[in-house]
Amino acid sequence: MVRELQPGDPQQIGPYRLIGELGAGGMGRVFLGLSAGGRPVAVKVIHPQLVAQPEFRTRFRREVAAARKVSALFTAMVVDADVDGPAPWLATAYVAGPSLSEAVTEHGPLSVSALLALAAGLAESLAAIHAAGVVHRDLKPMNVLLAEDGPRVIDFGISRAVEATWLTEAGIVMGSAGFMSPEQAEGGEVGPASDIFSLGAVLTFAATGEGPFGSGSSQALAYRVVHSPASIDQVPDELRPLVSRCLAKEPGSRPGPEDILAEIGPVQPVAGWLPGAILSGYASAPGAAGLPAPGGDLTSAGAGESTPGEEGGTHAPVSQDGPTVASRGPVLPATGDGRARRRSRRPLVAAAVIAVLVAAGAGIAAALSGGTPPRAAARPHVAVRPPAAKVSAHPAAPATPSWTFPTPNSVDGTAAVANGLAYIGDDNGNFYALDAATGALRWKLSTGQSVVSRPAIVDGTVYVGSENNDVYALNAVTGAVRWKTNTTGSVDSGPAVVGGVVYVGNDNNEVFALDAATGAVRWTQQTGDNVTTNPVVSGGTVYLGCEDNYVYALNAATGAIRWQHQTGGPVNSSPAVSGGTVFAGSDDGKVYALNAATGAVDWTTTTSGKVDSGPAVSGGTVFVGGGDTVYALDAATGAVDWTRHTGGIVISSPAVSGGTVFVGSGDGNVYALAAATGAIRWQRQTGGDVNSSPVVSGGTVYVGTDNDAVYAMSAATGS
Numbered sequence: 186m187v188r189e190l191q192p193g194d195p196q197q198i199g200p201y202r203l204i205g206e207l208g209a210g211g212m213g214r215v216f217l218g219l220s221a222g223g224r225p226v227a228v229k230v231i232h233p234q235l236v237a238q239p240e241f242r243t244r245f246r247r248e249v250a251a252a253r254k255v256s257a258l259f260t261a262m263v264v265d266a267d268v269d270g271p272a273p274w275l276a277t278a279y280v281a282g283p284s285l286s287e288a289v290t291e292h293g294p295l296s297v298s299a300l301l302a303l304a305a306g307l308a309e310s311l312a313a314i315h316a317a318g319v320v321h322r323d324l325k326p327m328n329v330l331l332a333e334d335g336p337r338v339i340d341f342g343i344s345r346a347v348e349a350t351w352l353t354e355a356g357i358v359m360g361s362a363g364f365m366s367p368e369q370a371e372g373g374e375v376g377p378a379s380d381i382f383s384l385g386a387v388l389t390f391a392a393t394g395e396g397p398f399g400s401g402s403s404q405a406l407a408y409r410v411v412h413s414p415a416s417i418d419q420v421p422d423e424l425r426p427l428v429s430r431c432l433a434k435e436p437g438s439r440p441g442p443e444d445i446l447a448e449i450g451p452v453q454p455v456a457g458w459l460p461g462a463i464l465s466g467y468a469s470a471p472g473a474a475g476l477p478a479p480g481g482d483l484t485s486a487g488a489g490e491s492t493p494g495e496e497g498g499t500h501a502p503v504s505q506d507g508p509t510v511a512s513r514g515p516v517l518p519a520t521g522d523g524r525a526r527r528r529s530r531r532p533l534v535a536a537a538v539i540a541v542l543v544a545a546g547a548g549i550a551a552a553l554s555g556g557t558p559p560r561a562a563a564r565p566h567v568a569v570r571p572p573a574a575k576v577s578a579h580p581a582a583p584a585t586p587s588w589t590f591p592t593p594n595s596v597d598g599t600a601a602v603a604n605g606l607a608y609i610g611d612d613n614g615n616f617y618a619l620d621a622a623t624g625a626l627r628w629k630l631s632t633g634q635s636v637v638s639r640p641a642i643v644d645g646t647v648y649v650g651s652e653n654n655d656v657y658a659l660n661a662v663t664g665a666v667r668w669k670t671n672t673t674g675s676v677d678s679g680p681a682v683v684g685g686v687v688y689v690g691n692d693n694n695e696v697f698a699l700d701a702a703t704g705a706v707r708w709t710q711q712t713g714d715n716v717t718t719n720p721v722v723s724g725g726t727v728y729l730g731c732e733d734n735y736v737y738a739l740n741a742a743t744g745a746i747r748w749q750h751q752t753g754g755p756v757n758s759s760p761a762v763s764g765g766t767v768f769a770g771s772d773d774g775k776v777y778a779l780n781a782a783t784g785a786v787d788w789t790t791t792t793s794g795k796v797d798s799g800p801a802v803s804g805g806t807v808f809v810g811g812g813d814t815v816y817a818l819d820a821a822t823g824a825v826d827w828t829r830h831t832g833g834i835v836i837s838s839p840a841v842s843g844g845t846v847f848v849g850s851g852d853g854n855v856y857a858l859a860a861a862t863g864a865i866r867w868q869r870q871t872g873g874d875v876n877s878s879p880v881v882s883g884g885t886v887y888v889g890t891d892n893d894a895v896y897a898m899s900a901a902t903g904s
Contacts, residue, residue, distance in 0.1 A: 188205060188206045188904075189205060189206075190203060190204070190205060190206060190216075191206075194206065194216075195216070195230070198216065198218060198228045198230060198272075198274050198276075199228075199265060199267055199274065199276070200220065200221060200265070201218030201219060201220060201226055201228050201265075201276060202218060202219050203216040203217065203218050203228065204216075204217050204218070204219060205217045213229050213230050213231040213232045213235070213274075214229070214230050214232075215227055215228065215229045215230075216228045216229075216230065218276065226264060226265075226276045226277065226278070227276065227277050228274055228275070228276045229274060229275045229276075229277075230272055230273075230274045231245065231272065231273045231274065233272070235591070236271075236272070236273060242268065242269070242273070245268050245273055246268045246269075249263065249266045249268050249275060251317070251318075251319045252319075253266075254317035254318065254319060255313055255314050255317045255319060260310050260313060260314065260337060260338050260339075262277065262278040263275065263276070263277055263278075264276050264277060264278050280330045280332055280337050280339075281332055281333070281464075282330050282331045282332040282333065282337075282463075282464055283330070283331055283463065283464075284326060284327050284328070284329060284330055284331070285303075285326040285327075285329040285330075285331055285336070285387065285390070285391055286325075286326035286327045286329075286390075287832075288331050288459075288463045289326065289390060289391060289394055290394075290832055290833075290852075291463075292460065292462055292463050293394065294391065294392050294393055294394050295391045295392065295459075296460075297421050297423050297424070298458070299391075299458055299459055299460075300388065300391055300392055300421065300423075300424055301423065301424070301449055302335070302458045303329075303336055303388070303391055304384075304388055304424065304427070304445065304449055305445075305446060305449050306335045306336040307324075307329065307336055307338065307384055307387065307388075308384070308442040308443075308445040308446050308449070309442070309446065310336070310337075310338040311324075311338070311377070311380050311381070311384065311442045312441075312442035312443060312446070314338070314380070315377040315380070315442065320375060320376060320377055320379065320380060321338065321380050321383070322369070322375060322379065322380070323361055323364075323365075323383075324338065324364065324380050324383035324384060324387060325361045325363075325364040325383065325386070325387060326364075326387055326390050326391070329387060331459060331463060331464070332464075333459075333464055335458070361891070362402075362403035362404075362406035362407050362410070363386065363396040363397075363398050363399075363400075363406040363409075363410065364383050364386040364387065364390075364396060365379070365382075365383065365407070365410060366378070366379035366382035366383065366410070366436070367382070367410055367411045367434050368436060370407040370410045370411050371411060376436065377441070378436035378437070378439045378441075379436065381431050381439040381440065381441070381442070381445075382431060382432060382433075382436075382439060384431055384445075385397070385415070385427075385428045385429075385430075385431025385432040385439075386398075386415075386432065388420070388424060388427075388428050388431070389415070389417055389420055389428055389432075392419070392420045392421060392424060392428075393417075393419040393420060397415035397416055397417055397428075397432060398410055398413065398415065398416070399416065400795075400834055402597075402757075402797075402836075402876070403595065403597065403612070403876075403891070404635075411434075415428075415429070415432040417429060417432070427440070427445065427448055427449075431445075587885070587896075587897050587898045587899055587904055588623060588624030588896075588897045589624065589894050589895070589896050589897075590617070590619055590624045590626070590894060590895040590896075591893060591894050592611040592613065592615065592617075592889075592893050592894060592895065593611065593613040593615070593893065594611050594612040594613035594635075594893055595611065595612040595873070595874075595889075595890070595891040595892075595893060596609060596610075596611045596612070596877055596889025596890060596891075596893070596894065596895055597612060597635075597637045597876045597877055597889065597891070598610045598611070598636055598637040598638060598639060598877060598889060599639040599679070599838075599877050599878040599880060599889070600639075600640075600877070600880045600887040600888070600889065600895070601639065601640040601641065601642055601647075601880065602621055602880055602882040602883075602887060603642040603661070604642075604661065605620065605621050605622065606618045606619065606620065606621055606627060606661070607619045607620075607621045607880075607882075607887050607895070607897070608640045608642065608647055608649070608661075609640070609877075609887070609889055609895055610632075610635070610636025610637060610638065610640075610649065610651070611635070611636060611889070611893075612635040612636075612637070613635070614631055614632045614633045614634050614635060614636060614651070614652075614653070615629055615630070615631055615632070615636065616629065616630040616631075616632060616636045616640075616649055616651070616657075616659075617629050617895070618647075618661070618664060619895065621882065621883070621885070621887075621897070624895070624897060627664075628663060628664035629664070630657070630659065630664050630666070632651035632652075632653050632655065632657070633651075633653045634651050634652035634653035634654075634675070635651070635652040635677075636649065636650075636651050636652070637652070637677045638650035638651065638676055638677055638678060638679050638680070638689075639679030639719055639878075640679070640680075641679065641680045641681065641682045641687075642661055643682045643701065645660070645661050645662070646658050646659065646660065646661060646667060646701070647659045647660075647661045648680040648682055648687050648689075648701070649679075649680065650672075650676025650677065650678060650679070650680065650689055650691075651675075651676055652675040652676065652677065652692075653675075654671050654672050654673055654674055654675060654676065654691070655669045655670065655671050655672070655676065656669065656670050656672060656676055656680065656687065656689055656697070656699060656704070657669045658687075658701070658704060668703060668704035669704065670697075670699055670704040670705075670706065672689075672691040672693065672695065672697055673691070673693050673695075674691035674692040674693025674694070674695065674715075675691060675692040675693075676689060676690075676691050676692075677692065677717040678690035678691065678716055678717055678718060678719055678720065678729075679719035679759070680719075680720075681719065681720040681721060681722050681727070682701055683722040683741070684741075685700070685701045685702065686698050686699065686700065686701060686707060686741070687699040687700075687701050687704075688720040688722060688727050688741070689720065690712075690715075690716025690717065690718065690720065690729060690731075691715075691716060692715040692716075692717070693715075694711055694712050694713065694714055694715065694716070694733075695709050695710065695711055695712065695716070696709065696710045696712060696716055696720070696727070696729065696737075696739060696744065697709050698727075698741070698744060708743060708744035709744065710739055710744035710745075710746065712731045712733055712735070712737065713731060713733030713734075713735065714731055714732035714733035714734075714755070715731070715732045716729060716730075716731050716732070717732065717757055718730040718731070718756065718757060718758065718759040718760065718799070719759040719799070721759070721760050721761065721762050721767075722741055723762040723781065724781070725740070725741045725742065726738050726739065726740065726741055726747060726781070727739040727740075727741050727744075728760045728762055728767050728769075728781070729759075729760065730756030730757060730758055730759065730760055730769050730771075731755075731756055732755040732756065732757065733755070734751055734752050734753065734754055734755060734756065734771070735749045735750060735751050735752070735756065736749065736750045736752065736756055736760060736767065736769050736777065736779060736784070737749045738767070738781070738784060747784075748783060748784035749784065750777070750779055750784040750786070752769075752771035752773055752775065752777060753771060753772075753773030753774075753775065754771045754772030754773035754774075754795070755771070755772045756769060756770070756771050756772075757772065757797040758770035758771065758796050758797055758798060758799050758800070758809075759799035759838065760799070760800070761799065761800045761801060761802050761807075762781060763802040763820065764820070765780070765781050765782070766778050766779065766780065766781055766787060766820070767779045767780075767781050767784075768800040768802060768807050768809075768820075769799075769800065770792075770795075770796025770797065770798060770799075770800065770809055770811065771795075771796055772795040772796070772797070773795075774791055774792050774793070774794055774795060774796060774811060774812070775789045775790065775791050775792065775796065776789065776790045776792060776796055776800065776807065776809055776811065776816070776818060776823070777789050778807075778820070778823060787823075788822060788823035789823065790816070790818055790823040790824075790825065792809075792811020792812055792814065792816055793811055793812035793813065793814045794811055794812020794813065794814075794834065795811070795812065795834075796809060796810070796811045797810075797836045798810030798811070798835050798836055798837060798838050798839070798848075799838035799878070800838070800839075801838060801839040801840060801841050801846075802820060803841040803860065804860070805819070805820050805821065806818065806819065806820060806826060806860070807819075807820050808839040808841060808846050808848075808860070809838075809839065810834075810835025810836065810837060810838070810839065810848060810850075811835070812834065812835070813830060813831055813832070813833060813834055813835060813850070813851070814828050814829065814830050814831070814835065815828065815829045815831065815835055815839065815846070815848055815856070815858065815863070816828055817846075817860070817863060827862060827863035828863065829856070829858055829863040829865070831848075831850035831851075831852055831854065831856060832850060832851075832852030832853075832854065833850045833851025833852035833853070833854075833874065834850070834851040835848060835849070835850050835851070836849075836851070836876045837849030837850065837875055837876060837877060837878045837879065837888075838878035839878075839879075840878065840879045840880060840881050840886075841860060842881040842900065843900070844859065844860050844861065845857050845858065845859065845860060845866060845900070846858040846859075846860050846863075847879040847881060847886050847900070848878075848879065849875025849876065849877060849878065849879060849888055849890075850874075850875055851874045851875070851876070853870050853871050853872055853873055853874065853875065853890070853892070854868045854869060854870050854871070854875065855868065855869045855871065855875055855879060855886065855888055855896075855898065855903065856868045857886075857900070857903060867902060867903035868903065869896075869898055869903035869904075871888075871890040871892050871894070871896055872890070872892040873890035873891035873892025873893065873894070874890065874891040875888060875889075875890050875891075876890075876891065877889035877890065881900055884899065884900050884901065885897050885898065885899065885900060886898050886899070886900050886903075
């Protein structure tokens with residue numbers, strides 16, 4: 186729900202009276218505001234630390250100017266902004282409706298008639314965007330809002346004026362895997378044709394419930410976008426030829442927006458173009474029911490909560506395809522217990538307003554921070570720190586410091602916390618040491634390639650891998666490089682450090698044992714494919730999963746294979762060892778319990794999808810994600826104790842602390858679940874896919890997201 190303004194919060198921004206906070210993130214804070222005439226807007230206020238950066242105002246000014254150039258029926262508009270004041274801010278228009286991602290996730294694929302209207306609306310929107318000299322660069326289901334009178338394209342956060350010079354570092358690839366064009370995935374020149382490719386991917390999702398390149402890691406999706414044919418067999422015949430042309434690998438082979446409109450014909454969204462169930466619970470006009478009276482409260486719809494769109498303007502609920510700011514209309518209050526009538530994964534209240542802000546402001550903020558925002562109206566990439574959505578009773582607890590640290594790219598890796606510092610890497614090749622209490626940057630190492638390896642901290646040294654093929658040993662206090670060893674393959678595996686030895690895998694089908702003091706290679710062991718999992722060392726044995734479908738047990742002293750057990754798919758699930766049993770998941774959709782001494786199968790349990798999540802074992806229970814569901818399994822038998830569905834794929838590995846299971850989801854939420862029952866204690870929307878695994882330390886949960894940010898949130902409340 187929308188959080189009340191706190192002492193010290195602004196009461197007025199420009200001409201807008203503020204009535205609550207919608208969220209916060211790496212770019213700033215997003216507030217629900219009312220114009221002098223009582224119309225709701227989302228107002229994003231930029232963080233002071235960003236304003237202090239010399240290049241920030243230049244980027245902010247250009248993105249606001251670019252967003253203001255776009256004026257069309259099917260885009261969410263920037264209504265006001267102050268780019269030169271001491272606290273720059275952006276306000277965006279109100280859009281009442283869910284994101285396409287949420288609508289399809291909750292109600293299924295659209296009908297042919299709705300698909301045609303959607304295609305026409307999006308094509309018209311892109312025509313206006315491109316006519317203004319702007320390339321969106323991140324068109325995806327979460328950045329498309331569905332209103333009663335048609336779709337709205339939001340989040341120009343990583344767009345740029347075609348004629349302008351990009352102001353960030355060279356070589357940065359921005360966009361959302363699975364929906365970006367091949368040229369964008371390869372870091373090449375991106376023009377209007379790139380948005381057409383994304384349009385084809387969005388229409389595929391709307392027609393089938395899945396993107397044309399399936400699901401998986403960002404790297405896997407990007408590879409398929411470039412090298413694999415699109416899977417569009419399930420797209421209805423009426424749209425398949427058009428979608429196929431949009432998804433052509435060569436930009437010059439794709440149609441333009443005008444070509445699409447000419448082919449579709451005079452099909453435009455009108456009232457009733459969507460089933461009523463999709464729009465139920467959204468106020469049809471600004472100022473309608475659901476908005477609080479002055480001094481009143483806003484109730485969020487459903488269990489979900491709206492979250493910051495990292496560099497955008499507004500936030501709205503997030504869906505499986507990644508963060509997007511969807512402008513959600515205020516949710517109509519329910520009768521009786523006061524909860525919203527429409528059940529949603531995130532608080533709709535904040536989402537609605539945030540969506541608005543996000544929609545228009547997304548363009549600006551996103552470009553500024555370089556990340557992707559949550560879904561909101563104009564899905565701006567404004568990092569907003571939304572309040573946690575409480576969906577079940579949970580005892581109040583003392584507040585713990587929370588913060589958001591913006592990064593120039595996605596954060597898919599997992600943090601490690603020690604001695605007051607949180608260590609984590611991003612997909613832009615940076616490895617950070619952040620103050621655990623405040624999020625202030627202590628030091629940074631640039632490796633040149635993505636850092637998704639989970640760090641290990643031992644005796645004042647941080648060990649971490651990079652996709653530049655190196656394993657690093659760094660001074661934990663200063664970041665100075667003590668040594669680095671080239672493994673000849675990308676290192677996504679998180680090192681395990683035991684007995685003066687660093688154990689780690691790479692993408693060159695190898696496992697390494699390195700001297701922890703010098704980095705010298707003690708032994709290597711060849712496997713049948715990439716090793717991206719985090720090794721676990723127990724009883725003189727190294728256990729790990731491999732993409733050759735095997736779980737391995739290696740002699741820790743020599744690397745010799747003690748046993749290997751074949752599963753029905755790649756093993757990207759990092760194993761857990763407890764009570765003489767190795768627990769691991771496989772892409773065959775099963776969780777395996779293997780005898781740690783022999784590899785014999787004790788039991789297997791089938792889940793609803795691929796199991797890339799690493800199991801966590803606590804109190805005789807195995808907690809793990811499979812498909813879009815979190816499972817609690819009896820460690821002795823594999824029997825299912827409880828399940829909890831989320832709004833997206835669960836790649837994140839659960840963390841268990843104080844009777845609570847913390848886990849991230851592709852719907853953009855971090856969930857806190859009761860370990861005994863699976864009941865949702867709170868869920869916090871971040872605006873980006875949460876592939877990072879939460880880490881709990883000192884009452885705080887640390888996690889990274891595809892919204893280009895690292896978050897620290899209260900373990901008790903999610904705030």
